[in-house]
Amino acid sequence: MKLIVxxxxxPDVVEELVIGEDGKSLDIDAVRMTLNESDDHALEEAILLKxxxxxxxxxxxxxSPEVDEALYTAIAKGADRVIKITGIDxxxxxxxxxxxxxxxxxxxxxxxxxxxxxxxxQAIDDLDGLLxxxxxxxxxxxxxxxxxxxxxxxxxxxxxVLKEFAGGLRGEFEVPLPAVLGVQSAEKPPxxxxxxxxxxxxxxxxxxxxxxxARGDRELVCVSAMRIPEEAGAAEMxxxxxxxxxxxxxxxxxxxxxx
Amino acid sequence: xxxxxxxxxxxxEITIENLMQTPEGRRVMSCLQCGxxxxxxxxxxxxxxxxxxxxxxxxxxxxxxxxxxDSLLACVACYTCMYKCPRDIRLTDTxxxxxxxxxxxxxxxxxxxxxxxxxxxxxxxxxxxxxxxKRAAWVKTCxxxxxxFSEDPRPADVLWFVECYTSYYPRGQDCCRATARLFHALGxxxxxxxxxxxxxxxxxxxxxxxxxxETLMDYNMAVFGKYRFxxxxxxxxxxxxxxxxxxxxxxxxxELHHVTPYLAAHLDRLKPMLRRKLNLKVxxxxxxxxxxxxxxxxxxxxxxxxxxxxxxxxxxxxxxxAICCGGGGGGMWLDTYYKSxxxxxxxxxxxxxxxxxxxxxxxxxxPYEVSRFEDALKxxxxxxxxxVRDVTELLAEAxxx
Numbered sequence: 001m002k003l004i005v006x007x008x009x010x011p012d013v014v015e016e017l018v019i020g021e022d023g024k025s026l027d028i029d030a031v032r033m034t035l036n037e038s039d040d041h042a043l044e045e046a047i048l049l050k051x052x053x054x055x056x057x058x059x060x061x062x063x064s065p066e067v068d069e070a071l072y073t074a075i076a077k078g079a080d081r082v083i084k085i086t087g088i089d090x091x092x093x094x095x096x097x098x099x100x101x102x103x104x105x106x107x108x109x110x111x112x113x114x115x116x117x118x119x120x121x122q123a124i125d126d127l128d129g130l131l132x133x134x135x136x137x138x139x140x141x142x143x144x145x146x147x148x149x150x151x152x153x154x155x156x157x158x159x160x161v162l163k164e165f166a167g168g169l170r171g172e173f174e175v176p177l178p179a180v181l182g183v184q185s186a187e188k189p190p191x192x193x194x195x196x197x198x199x200x201x202x203x204x205x206x207x208x209x210x211x212x213x214a215r216g217d218r219e220l221v222c223v224s225a226m227r228i229p230e231e232a233g234a235a236e237m238x239x240x241x242x243x244x245x246x247x248x249x250x251x252x253x254x255x256x257x258x259x
Numbered sequence: 260x261x262x263x264x265x266x267x268x269x270x271x272e273i274t275i276e277n278l279m280q281t282p283e284g285r286r287v288m289s290c291l292q293c294g295x296x297x298x299x300x301x302x303x304x305x306x307x308x309x310x311x312x313x314x315x316x317x318x319x320x321x322x323x324x325x326x327x328x329d330s331l332l333a334c335v336a337c338y339t340c341m342y343k344c345p346r347d348i349r350l351t352d353t354x355x356x357x358x359x360x361x362x363x364x365x366x367x368x369x370x371x372x373x374x375x376x377x378x379x380x381x382x383x384x385x386x387x388x389x390x391x392x393k394r395a396a397w398v399k400t401c402x403x404x405x406x407x408f409s410e411d412p413r414p415a416d417v418l419w420f421v422e423c424y425t426s427y428y429p430r431g432q433d434c435c436r437a438t439a440r441l442f443h444a445l446g447x448x449x450x451x452x453x454x455x456x457x458x459x460x461x462x463x464x465x466x467x468x469x470x471x472x473e474t475l476m477d478y479n480m481a482v483f484g485k486y487r488f489x490x491x492x493x494x495x496x497x498x499x500x501x502x503x504x505x506x507x508x509x510x511x512x513x514e515l516h517h518v519t520p521y522l523a524a525h526l527d528r529l530k531p532m533l534r535r536k537l538n539l540k541v542x543x544x545x546x547x548x549x550x551x552x553x554x555x556x557x558x559x560x561x562x563x564x565x566x567x568x569x570x571x572x573x574x575x576x577x578x579x580x581a582i583c584c585g586g587g588g589g590g591m592w593l594d595t596y597y598k599s600x601x602x603x604x605x606x607x608x609x610x611x612x613x614x615x616x617x618x619x620x621x622x623x624x625x626p627y628e629v630s631r632f633e634d635a636l637k638x639x640x641x642x643x644x645x646x647v648r649d650v651t652e653l654l655a656e657a658x659x660x
Binding site for chain 2: 014015016034188189191192194195196197198199
């Protein structure tokens with residue numbers, strides 16, 4: 001099974017977020033970047049499929065601080081080929097990301113046709129989960145997202161997928177392949193890869209680089225301002241026995257006109 | 260019995276396969292199969308492959324079987340087997356971590372909590388996944404000034420290597436503030452690495468992840484090289500262990516102390532300052548790395564006895580026989596896993612012994628133990644009867660007049 005995984009780096013919210021001088025983007029030198037969590041799941045799902053059915057996994061990423069580490073880790077986990085798109089402003093908005101990735105997939109030899117293109121179904125800078133459907137649109141492929149399981153048919157002409165809905169509902173769909181699939185979570189949590197294996201990958205494997213295709217006017221919407229949330233006052237702790245606390249709680253609610 | 264030297268000098272590429280070509284490996288082969296290690300091991304009864312059997316499997320050429328068992332997840336690196344071994348086989352320093360490395364490679368799924376801790380330690384330099392840029396945030400809450408080398412790189416006598424739980428965990432920070440006050444009282448010329456410090460990585464090498472350990476060691480050694488100091492004093496017995504056992508083979512040639520024995524060495528000057536009477540009945544828990552590994556049994560007790568109004572009582576298992584808190588060897592991040600397997604948590608076993616002494620305070624000297632024992636007290640319903648305090652906290656309290 002020939003699989004392509006699209007991954008991207010997102011701001012690491014463990015570290016403090018710093019807004020850049022333009023007031024509408026993050027200061028890329030001050031924030032740390034980390035692999036988008038659901039992309040990590042998409043990679044894990046692809047590796048699991050490769051282990052089960054054979055084939056290859058190619059990972060495509062946009063250049064970003066710390067992306068090399070993510071790509072070498074992908075190799076250590078079992079990816080066969082890793083490609084980095086270079087020469088871009090960081091981090092590009094979702095539509096531009098989708099157009100760049102679609103163009104690279106089309107133009108680079110040996111990528112398309114693939115049986116499936118997997119990517120995370122959401123990212124903290126793409127809560128709408130638009131990346132996968134936009135890539136699918138560009139490539140003229142079907143799309144299904146928020147998936148938790150992908151079971152390709154024996155002839156690889158279709159796949160049965162499990163899609164998550166709100167309220168604990170799940171739906172089973174059949175999708176023709178090739179398709180773009182947005183992964184919510186892999187069947188198993190992303191595996192641990194010993195650091196020594198990543199170090200070995202750094203020595204033996206090569207990250208292919210592809211210059212970003214020429215940029216046109218790609219954004220339809222743009223950010224006009226970005227602000228750090230203001231800190232509000234501290235929480236008030238209600239102390240005492242359960243009876244006392246419930247009394248105080250009722251008092252607070254009544255005081256605020258909520259009872 | 261534990262001796263001063265550790266592990267295998269000058270070796271980075273020792274594996275369980277070539278271990279046998281080393282003198283330590285040949286010592287492993289001299290195992291009597293007496294089984295004292297299994298009997299002494301706090302989790303010996305739940306292990307399919309306790310130390311004795313691992314050696315037997317190694318001899319029989321069947322050691323691979325051990326790698327596919329989750330048996331060694333129950334090894335909390337407490338040094339009990341090594342301390343009791345009549346052949347002086349350095350189990351906890353050599354064969355057990357080497358076997359564990361293989362378990363990490365061969366086990367398809369690591370318990371999630373442990374995996375998360377290892378990934379966090381690699382990325383953020385601390386297992387809890389806190390921001391590496393907030394490591395020195397506690398300094399702002401400290402009642403005395405704490406110099407950070409990156410802000411003021413003048414040479415210092417002591418590099419205080421604070422470590423993770425002490426830097427981030429709120430109760431660990433209490434130990435930091437106490438230590439800083441004691442250093443000031445003694446006039447120690449000290450500085451810390453602040454946000455440049457990362458976990459020493461003992462949980463890596465001595466447990467599962469040699470690659471993680473080496474990454475952290477390379478990093479910390481490079482940071483040490485930036486500043487001038489005469490000695491390293493650390494708040495964490497596990498960092499002490501890492502420096503003593505492994506860093507030393509890679510150019511770490513500073514005089515090394517853990518805070519507790521370091522303070523005990525200055526007790527003649529410290530004692531006259533301990534004027535506040537605490538009126539407490541205290542029992543002391545020997546941390547594995549300070550106790551069995553280094554035999555620092557007397558130093559913490561001397562310090563506690565120097566505090567006015569402290570009555571020191573001993574638990575049934577004390578000094579070399581102390582029961583591990585269950586936090587070593589990765590156990591710190593395996594509590595959920597142990598619970599799911601139905602194992603008794605060692606911190607709970609230990610806290611029952613502590614409560615049985617009738618003491619008001621359980622004194623400790625390892626930052627892992629504060630959270631472990633405070634949690635255990637709540638679990639066994641003893642949190643109204645006893646509190647957990649680092650030895651430094653009790654000393655700092657006694658400083659107040």
